[in-house]
Amino acid sequence: MNRRASLPGAAELFRPTAQTERGDDGWPDAARPAPTNHHAAPGPRRGTPRQKHTSKITVYVSxxxxxxLEHARLALRAMHGLVVDRGRVVRExxxxxxxxxEERGEDSVLVRRLRNDTGK
Structure with missing residues (x-):
């Protein structure tokens, strides 16, 4: 008698839970990534609200x-009534x-700070 438990495989664990129509590219309509046009005229940039994101990066911080970051999140909640997670703060x-x-180029805060860090 085998004492090892029979566990589901990855295919069973990560299968779609609802019937979805799949397009020619294999993506369910609801999960298909939005097309990106990196050459379009820039509109106002906004961080994305809390949602399921399709990409992930790892950032190491001190x-x-x-x-x-946690103090900023708590201040947003306490002083401004905004309940957000750290990821939302970072995306914004x-x-x-x-x-x-994009707007200021050479005079942007990012360029100035990075130049100061590298000593150029």
């Missing part, structure tokens, strides 16, 4: 940076910095 910060870079 203890002080993480503490400052990225959107603000990238919009500034």
């Amino acid at each position: 203890d002080e940076e993480l503490l400052a 910060a990225i959107a603000v910095v990238l919009a500034d870079l």
